[in-house]
Amino acid sequence: MQSVWTLLSWGSEGWLDDIAYGAFITVCLALATLPVGLLIGFLIALSKQSNERSLRLAGDIYTTIFRGLPELLTLFLVFYGAQIGIQQVVRLFNPDAAIEVNSFVSGMIALGVVFSSYASEVFLSAFRAIPHGQYEGGFAVGLSKAQTMRLVVLPQLIRIALPGLANLWLILLKDTSLVSAIGLTDILRQAGVAARVTKHAFLFFGIAALIYLGLAILSSIGINAIERWVGKQEVQR
Amino acid sequence: MSASTQTADSVERPPLPPHGWSRQRVLGTALVALWALLGVGLVAYLVSAWNTEMFQKYAPGYVSGVGITISLVAISIVAGAILSVPVAYGRMSRNPVVASLAYAYVYFFRGTPLLAQAFLVYYGFGSFRPQLDAIGLWSFFREAFNCAIFAFSLNTAAYQAEILRGAIQAVPKGQWEGAASLGLHKIQTLRKIILPQALIVALRPYGNEVILMIKGSAIVAIITVYDLMGITRLTYSRTFDFQSYLWAAIIYLLIVETLRHGIDWIERRITRHLKR
Numbered sequence: 001m002q003s004v005w006t007l008l009s010w011g012s013e014g015w016l017d018d019i020a021y022g023a024f025i026t027v028c029l030a031l032a033t034l035p036v037g038l039l040i041g042f043l044i045a046l047s048k049q050s051n052e053r054s055l056r057l058a059g060d061i062y063t064t065i066f067r068g069l070p071e072l073l074t075l076f077l078v079f080y081g082a083q084i085g086i087q088q089v090v091r092l093f094n095p096d097a098a099i100e101v102n103s104f105v106s107g108m109i110a111l112g113v114v115f116s117s118y119a120s121e122v123f124l125s126a127f128r129a130i131p132h133g134q135y136e137g138g139f140a141v142g143l144s145k146a147q148t149m150r151l152v153v154l155p156q157l158i159r160i161a162l163p164g165l166a167n168l169w170l171i172l173l174k175d176t177s178l179v180s181a182i183g184l185t186d187i188l189r190q191a192g193v194a195a196r197v198t199k200h201a202f203l204f205f206g207i208a209a210l211i212y213l214g215l216a217i218l219s220s221i222g223i224n225a226i227e228r229w230v231g232k233q234e235v236q237r
Numbered sequence: 238m239s240a241s242t243q244t245a246d247s248v249e250r251p252p253l254p255p256h257g258w259s260r261q262r263v264l265g266t267a268l269v270a271l272w273a274l275l276g277v278g279l280v281a282y283l284v285s286a287w288n289t290e291m292f293q294k295y296a297p298g299y300v301s302g303v304g305i306t307i308s309l310v311a312i313s314i315v316a317g318a319i320l321s322v323p324v325a326y327g328r329m330s331r332n333p334v335v336a337s338l339a340y341a342y343v344y345f346f347r348g349t350p351l352l353a354q355a356f357l358v359y360y361g362f363g364s365f366r367p368q369l370d371a372i373g374l375w376s377f378f379r380e381a382f383n384c385a386i387f388a389f390s391l392n393t394a395a396y397q398a399e400i401l402r403g404a405i406q407a408v409p410k411g412q413w414e415g416a417a418s419l420g421l422h423k424i425q426t427l428r429k430i431i432l433p434q435a436l437i438v439a440l441r442p443y444g445n446e447v448i449l450m451i452k453g454s455a456i457v458a459i460i461t462v463y464d465l466m467g468i469t470r471l472t473y474s475r476t477f478d479f480q481s482y483l484w485a486a487i488i489y490l491l492i493v494e495t496l497r498h499g500i501d502w503i504e505r506r507i508t509r510h511l512k513r
Contacts, residue, residue, distance in 0.1 A: 047265070054265030061272050068493040069486055070455035072466060077482055084479055170348075177350035181459050188353055195360055202361035209349040209357055216348040 007198055015194040022190035023211050029107055029176045036112040041119025049127045066117035072178050075110040079182045107179035115172050122164035126157045159230050166223040173215055187211055286480050295472050302468035310450045312386050317393035324398035346395035352456045354392055359384040359460045385457040396446055404439035444500035448493055
């Protein structure tokens, strides 16, 4: 039986390098999903706070669906659904084509969609916290609608939405673990491989859990720094 | 004509803004039409792909899958609720050792993915088979369903402890003092004065926690429990028919939406006395 420290060493004997690679993939996936989710979430929030009824309805349908579905099911729907859909389109041109959908991209889409539906609610409540006078003030000093949004509303919006978005980031980080189910070599998948090969399941899954915990702690430190920085901006004004 | 003789009718009002086809309205209508088209497409696909033989073969599995999902969530929520009481007590304790232990518990279970926790219990506890055998718990942890319940209960206990703590601390301190001045015992105060007020605050978070558990319970499919998601994966692996996932999506959405509206109804009902 190998010692625990050999198992956890760096290199061909140990598994630390494999797990570190998994952690890298997890962080990459979360970081790649974040901007997509934020952008879609912001657009959905815009549509949900507009005066136009049909726009509100369309946004509400989006959030109802993607907040109601389990994240894992959304992931499978995207992974297999996209595979079947793209395959059928490609077969129109090339009947023998076999398409493999990238699990990283599927994970990015599925997690981004889920993230955006929650983020839209955060943005929406932030929109509601901004008084109407801010828009009128922007109009009064001669700013266009887009300028008012960019220069007046958005800086306040981000400050109000930040705690909610920070929460969603932590949830996103945890949800990336689901992507191991469609074969992406993230932390959990690498830990699972190591556990199967070495029969030290508790050790490796425990380490995986601790890495997630470490990432959460690192994120909290980062979020606190951003909040302090944003708070400082506010004081200066 | 003096201003005083003017009635509300004679005031000249600006005309209503024209309700034309603005850009927003066009976009909104197009998006709603897109959703409607997707909905119609889904129904059309499910109708065209309808296969009575397959339905008879797999529908009972789906029903039992829903049953397993619901029993898994119900047992975990109840067990978690019981377990959350001492954890919440520890979080509010003035004893630094107890408080930090409770904090570490909550931080661990909220900071790591539920899937990792389930793996840790299902695969990881196998490492301790001799010890578990010795205390007679191995037969419990051999079953994937029991492992899922164990992991989920510990997980939801951490979340529920935070909900409970937040709700109790949301009740103003004066309520405790008032009860004390009336000569009520601490437990009486908690049961008759604090909890009824705290539960109104806690209802929505509790409801959200149940919904999160139902959605989170889908991951037990990965540790070979045949809940709704597990049955879906099994059906897909046998038939390669994509509608197996679509049916699961419809069932999950139905369950979650029913729950959401039920919680809204309960909240309206128990806050009637606060409405003016």
